[in-house]
Amino acid sequence: EKGGYDWFMQKEIAEQPQAVADTLLGRVNADGKLVLDEMRLSEEELRAITKIIVVACGTAYHAGLIAKYAIEHWTRIPVEVELAGEFRYRDPILTRDTLVIAISQSGETMDTLMAIRHAREQHSRVLAICNTNGSTIPRESDAVVYTHGGPEIGVASTKAFLTQLTACYLVGLYLAQVRGVKFNDEVAEVLTQLSDSPAAIAETLNRMDPVRKLARSMVGARTVLFLGRHVGYPMALEGALKLKELAYIHAEGFAAGELKHGPIALIEQDLPVVVVVPSPKRPLLHDKIVSNIQEVRARGAKTIVIAEDGDEAVAPYADFLFHVPELPILLQPLVATIPLQVFAAELADALGYDVDQPRNLAKSVTVE
Ligand code: F6R
Secondary structure, three states, rough: OOOOOOHHHHHHHHOOHHHHHHHHOOOOOOOEEOOOOOOOOOOHEEEEEEEEEEEHHHHHHHHHHHHHHHHHHHHHHEEEEEEEHHHHHHHOOOOOOOOEEEEEEEOHHHHHHHHHHHHHOOOOEEEEEEEOOHHHHHHHEEEEEEEEOOOOOOOOOOOOHHHHHHHHHHHHHHHHHHHHHHHHHHHHHHHHHHHHHHHHHHHHOOOHHHHHHHHHHHOOOOOOEEEEEOOHHHHHHHHHHHOOOOOOOOEEEEEEHHHHHHHHOOOOOOEEEEOOOOOOOOOHHHHHHHHHHHHHHOOOOEEEEEEEEOOOOOHHHHEEEEEEOOOHHOOOOOHHHHHHHHHHHHHHHHOOOOOOOOOOOOOOOOOO
């Protein structure tokens, strides 16, 4: 059943190229137009949307944070992202023209379910992004985009995350297509890039041996910090979450720009700091991150850097440097998340923990 892998999580990490490819399958019609067949909201209704609120928990919330960058960029619709468990307790502003997007692998997460029930009571439309056919969240939604990741058994979410991202991109592109002709060229271009992404994901997986080796050398780590900017920021949050839940190591993700506003005080000799670096093709972003890496390294941090192929500018400041294939920045999480997953799983295994069944956690959290 584990197909030769040591743990389900290892198998599920390895299945990511296929999971993303399956989630993309059959989404483009003969005219090159994107079609989402579980989309039961009319184009008219979608054109009327003035605000989007993404609600989700944990890893799915991190997918939502990344979705905000993409959906706002492609559609110019304001997007908020909220932890589902906070949503209904704060009297959120919801109207008929608000689209609430609920992201949930299981489709049974109680916090997320309660959030969409609240949204529907306020007459907002709800679109679910879900991996489990016929589960409660899609049944109670106005529309569903299924991720086709297949069953995920490891408690920590891996392939579900990549397929959630893929579905979020599809929803963003679909909204762009529905809402404006001027976006159509960009939609087609991104769709092509997305269809190339499974190959880039597979290539990233082939490069994971040095990440495994590094993780296994770090069993003594007590704290690990993760830094990123732009979509690298949610990736930093996700890397930290994976490490906490699997290896029971204290980890925190920060927006790199926040460093000097507090967290830099934590940096001490040999503290591991993982940094996700955006493409050098975005020099403003890229150069800022490079100086953040310099700042933490000057204070003794051990820097573990994930950068795009060809990016050597970071090399002088990286104690460990891992390259991932080039993708447009909004899609970079599809590859750059993988070393973070592998790092956490390997370190947990090296510490002797059960990677598939971390303590205190359940795969589906059906209580609020
Ligand atoms: C982390 C993890 C959890 C889930 C969260 C939401 O690895 O698996 O944080 O992402 O409990 O679960 P779903 O997506 O089923 O709503």
